[in-house]
Amino acid sequence: MDNSKTKANVSVKTSRGKDLEGHDLPPSPAPSSPRPRRKYALATELVYTESNDQYNASSIPIYQSATFKQSSASGSGEYDYTRSGNPTRTHVERHLAKIMSASRALVVTSGMAALDVITRLLRPGDEVVTGEDLYGGSHRLLKFLSTTSGIIVHHVDTTNVDAVTGVLSDKTTLVLLETPTNPLLKIVDIPAIAAAAHSANPDCLVSVDNTMLSPLLQTPLDLGADIVYESGTKYLSGHHDIMAGVIAVNNTVLGDKLYHSINVFGCGLSPNDSWLLIRGVKTLGVRMDKQQANAQRIAEFLEDLGLKVRFPGLRSHPQYDLHWSMARGAGAVLSFETGDVEKSERIVESARLWGISVSFGCVNSLISMPCRMSHASIDAKTRAERAMPEDIVRLCVGIEDADDLIDDLRRALVQAGAVDVSPEGIKALENEAQS
Ligand SMILES: Cc1ncc(COP(=O)(O)O)c(C=O)c1O
Numbered sequence: 001m002d003n004s005k006t007k008a009n010v011s012v013k014t015s016r017g018k019d020l021e022g023h024d025l026p027p028s029p030a031p032s033s034p035r036p037r038r039k040y041a042l043a044t045e046l047v048y049t050e051s052n053d054q055y056n057a058s059s060i061p062i063y064q065s066a067t068f069k070q071s072s073a074s075g076s077g078e079y080d081y082t083r084s085g086n087p088t089r090t091h092v093e094r095h096l097a098k099i100m101s102a103s104r105a106l107v108v109t110s111g112m113a114a115l116d117v118i119t120r121l122l123r124p125g126d127e128v129v130t131g132e133d134l135y136g137g138s139h140r141l142l143k144f145l146s147t148t149s150g151i152i153v154h155h156v157d158t159t160n161v162d163a164v165t166g167v168l169s170d171k172t173t174l175v176l177l178e179t180p181t182n183p184l185l186k187i188v189d190i191p192a193i194a195a196a197a198h199s200a201n202p203d204c205l206v207s208v209d210n211t212m213l214s215p216l217l218q219t220p221l222d223l224g225a226d227i228v229y230e231s232g233t234k235y236l237s238g239h240h241d242i243m244a245g246v247i248a249v250n251n252t253v254l255g256d257k258l259y260h261s262i263n264v265f266g267c268g269l270s271p272n273d274s275w276l277l278i279r280g281v282k283t284l285g286v287r288m289d290k291q292q293a294n295a296q297r298i299a300e301f302l303e304d305l306g307l308k309v310r311f312p313g314l315r316s317h318p319q320y321d322l323h324w325s326m327a328r329g330a331g332a333v334l335s336f337e338t339g340d341v342e343k344s345e346r347i348v349e350s351a352r353l354w355g356i357s358v359s360f361g362c363v364n365s366l367i368s369m370p371c372r373m374s375h376a377s378i379d380a381k382t383r384a385e386r387a388m389p390e391d392i393v394r395l396c397v398g399i400e401d402a403d404d405l406i407d408d409l410r411r412a413l414v415q416a417g418a419v420d421v422s423p424e425g426i427k428a429l430e431n432e433a434q435s
Pocket residue numbers: 110111112113135137138178182209211212230231232233234243244245
């Protein structure tokens with residue numbers, strides 16, 4: 001990673017009108033720093049937006065324009081070309097910076113595009129430290145970089161700070177964390193790992209994928225991270241109608257470098273999707289409250305049956321205290337095991353209300369088998385080495401009525417032969433109950 005212009009040498013400045021290579025370009029867009037003012041509770045901030053729209057439109061207009069006319073041949077307008085900047089995109093970026101505890105947020109075409117932009121900071125020979133339980137697409141991107149770009153990637157158990165410290169060195173330029181992890185819901189100690197990474201290499205960037213919780217429930221920049229990114233396809237937009245990614249930072253030069261890549265490679269979010277993203281963000285609070293409450297009830301229902309359930313809202317979660325020391329909620333993704341891949345398949349296929357689908361964070365509830373679906377890009381051998389249970393069923397809880405969701409799940413468990421049915425009720429089969 002070329003750190004000379006990020007942490008180590010923050011004196012390198014980009015001036016308006018010049019990009020990072022010194023090219024004299026139209027100065028678009030304005031940095032998305034929110035202006036200082038009273039801070040409200042997050043639930044309020046999600047809804048409260050500010051804009052300098054000429055007609056004071058309550059909803060930001062969609063500037064569906066690729067180009068912007070300039071008032072002079074010097075091309076000095078704030079915007080010139082939508083790949084470089086667009087007012088609708090700037091609006092959502094300013095809003096997200098505010099709720100992500102950042103000075104600058106950038107929105108791109110997907111969560112993977114966000115990780116791509118971040119990893120473009122890396123240079124051959126740089127070392128990346130990341131987890132073993134990692135979203136399949138992130139694993140695939142890192143594998144691609146390690147096989148094509150001379151980047152060295154260490155996958156370690158990031159729930160163990162000593163294991164992380166053991167591979168950190170002055171060559172570590174990026175630490176990539178997910179917490180809770182997808183799909184095993186493991187918790188990673190962001191402050192401890194950030195401190196260890198910065199002590200091994202003060203220029204190391206600690207980046208946290210916050211997709212599983214959203215900024216409503218966790219703000220990694222307040223916990224020692226340098227970069228936070230999310231798939232906006234999930235909770236932020238909330239309806240599975242767009243793909244989006246968000247990156248947020250508090251270092252001006254780092255923000256400029258990330259923006260530079262977005263302009264160079266052309267992955268900025270479209271005006272229409274930027275508008276859908278901000279519309280989704282405004283209802284994040286109410287959606288997440290309901291999704292979390294439903295998820296808690298479902299996790300307790302499954303645990304009461306005697307199944308092994310992974311959910312940070314359960315007291316039985318081995319890292320319950322660590323999770324709640326960093327987060328303001330448990331989220332709405334949980335997973336459970338049945339001990340038998342075919343039985344898990346039958347459960348998934350017996351559910352009616354739960355859609356068989358990848359992704360999460362949507363208003364609709366979803367059920368999936370990560371090893372066959374979202375994490376199929378991690379080969380079976382690697383999954384086995386990382387102790388990923390092939391039978392794991394992931395539930396991504398939506399905003400439906402909790403009783404309806406539980407009824408449908410109960411029926412699916414019975415239909416799949418995954419539980420003992422007796423006059424007293426249903427219970428996990430003896431060999432599948434958690435010890
Ligand atoms: C934790 C996590 N990070 C990143 C991504 C990538 O996001 P996207 O699908 O928007 O590219 C996903 C899912 O796809 C995810 O689950």
